Amino acid sequence: MGTGLILGIESSCDETAAAVVRRGSETLSNVVASQIATHAPYGGVVPELASREHLRNIVPVVRTALAEADISFHDLDAIAVTEGPGLAGALLVGITYAKSLAFALNKPLIAVNHLEGHIHAVLLEQAELSAGSGWPSLRLPALALVVSGGHTHLYLCRRHGESWHYKNVGRTLDDAAGEAFDKVAKLLGLGYPGGPWIDALAAHGDPKAVPFSFSQIKPKAHRKDVWHDDPARKFLFSFSGIKTAVLRYVQTHDMAASIEARRRSLAQIPEAGPTDALLLCDGETLGLIASFQRAVVDDLRRKTFQAAEAFDAASVLISGGVAANRELRVRFTAQAAERGLPIVFPSLALSTDNAAMVAAAAWPKLLEGEFAPAGLSAEPSLTLGR
Ligand code: KG4
Ligand code: ZN
Numbered sequence: 001m002g003t004g005l006i007l008g009i010e011s012s013c014d015e016t017a018a019a020v021v022r023r024g025s026e027t028l029s030n031v032v033a034s035q036i037a038t039h040a041p042y043g044g045v046v047p048e049l050a051s052r053e054h055l056r057n058i059v060p061v062v063r064t065a066l067a068e069a070d071i072s073f074h075d076l077d078a079i080a081v082t083e084g085p086g087l088a089g090a091l092l093v094g095i096t097y098a099k100s101l102a103f104a105l106n107k108p109l110i111a112v113n114h115l116e117g118h119i120h121a122v123l124l125e126q127a128e129l130s131a132g133s134g135w136p137s138l139r140l141p142a143l144a145l146v147v148s149g150g151h152t153h154l155y156l157c158r159r160h161g162e163s164w165h166y167k168n169v170g171r172t173l174d175d176a177a178g179e180a181f182d183k184v185a186k187l188l189g190l191g192y193p194g195g196p197w198i199d200a201l202a203a204h205g206d207p208k209a210v211p212f213s214f215s216q217i218k219p220k221a222h223r224k225d226v227w228h229d230d231p232a233r234k235f236l237f238s239f240s241g242i243k244t245a246v247l248r249y250v251q252t253h254d255m256a257a258s259i260e261a262r263r264r265s266l267a268q269i270p271e272a273g274p275t276d277a278l279l280l281c282d283g284e285t286l287g288l289i290a291s292f293q294r295a296v297v298d299d300l301r302r303k304t305f306q307a308a309e310a311f312d313a314a315s316v317l318i319s320g321g322v323a324a325n326r327e328l329r330v331r332f333t334a335q336a337a338e339r340g341l342p343i344v345f346p347s348l349a350l351s352t353d354n355a356a357m358v359a360a361a362a363w364p365k366l367l368e369g370e371f372a373p374a375g376l377s378a379e380p381s382l383t384l385g386r
Pocket of ligand 1: 013147148149150151177178179181182193194195196199320321322323324325326351352353
């Protein structure tokens with residue numbers, strides 16, 4: 001197995017990332033080239049532009065990751081790459097590069113599910129914390145909430161020997177939670193991606209100003225995709241309704257003109273951020289933002305802890321871009337303490353997309369000899385677990 005050095009490559013959405021991780025438990029480098037500036041003018045990721053940016057960035061990003069880890073290509077034991085889910089064209093850039101590299105170096109190639117990667121971001125940091133410090137390892141089974149711009153999933157995570165197993169026990173029927181943050185931010189004339197803007201501005205508003213509610217989602221019998229045979233069917237999320245509710249609020253409260261004024265003012269400020277936006281938001285807008293965030297965080301919290309209880313989870317693990325949200329961390333942590341359940345979050349750098357999580361998730365697969373087939377291709381709709 002050599003020294004257990006894995007190069008991870010991630011290009012599923014709008015970050016080109018490469019990292020070197022030793023034995024799934026020690027990060028030697030973690031380099032992320034963000035494309036936020038490319039996509040910001042469009043208020044969302046433009047797939048065609050994302051592919052081109054990955055192509056431009058992949059070589060320098062990988063070189064930097066090796067240089068920062070102070071190793072050469074020949075020191076690697078394996079190359080790991082995100083297979084899916086994600087944007088097809090974006091995934092193909094990372095996969096093609098990783099395949100060529102593995103072929104040229106005659107090293108094994110490991111395919112990683114992006115969602116499993118998000119879970120391993122937390123496991124990697126837990127391992128780093130526990131190294132030599134007596135830090136307790138995560139209690140299993142763990143109930144994991146993966147919550148990002150593309151996903152809102154609940155998984156029950158177990159380990160058998162070296163390999164990890166996941167049971168998918170919850171998901172969204174429509175928008176992902178992060179997508180709701182991004183769309184509401186756009187609707188209110190704020191920047192992209194919307195999560196960090198809403199996070200910062202919500203702290204200045206009254207979360208009880210607007211009484212948003214999530215109706216109980218009942219699976220329709222005729223919809224096969226709603227798992228009506230599955231005991232986990234009650235852990236279904238839906239975030240498209242709250243986005244429409246925010247839009248209706250904006251319309252009935254005549255907020256369009258002030259939103260347009262804010263959008264124009266922010267466009268004139270170079271590298272505008274939430275602090276600039278705060279000066280352009282009145283109390284009503286801040287109340288709307290705070291109420292939206294509270295409603296989303298509470299819906300995620302309620303269902304995550306209900307699922308933890310239903311499946312007898314011994315701990316709770318949160319990951320994905322929305323795990324960076326401050327109110328989410330505070331309210332989840334409080335509830336976990338109330339229930340006496342250990343809860344773990346990734347550091348902010350490992351919450352959003354990165355390649356250390358890909359290299360970490362690949363380590364058990366290297367131990368098990370689980371290598372990618374020669375015909376590996378992008379799997380834009382790849383799922384995790386049963
Ligand atoms: O995991 P990630 O980088 O990419 C995906 O796999 O989607 O997550 C990006 C998402 C975006 O929707 C972004 O708005 C959201 O995570 N996000 C946040 C925060 N930081 C990023 N949402 C709420 N609060 C934050 N602080
Ligand atoms: Zn992600």
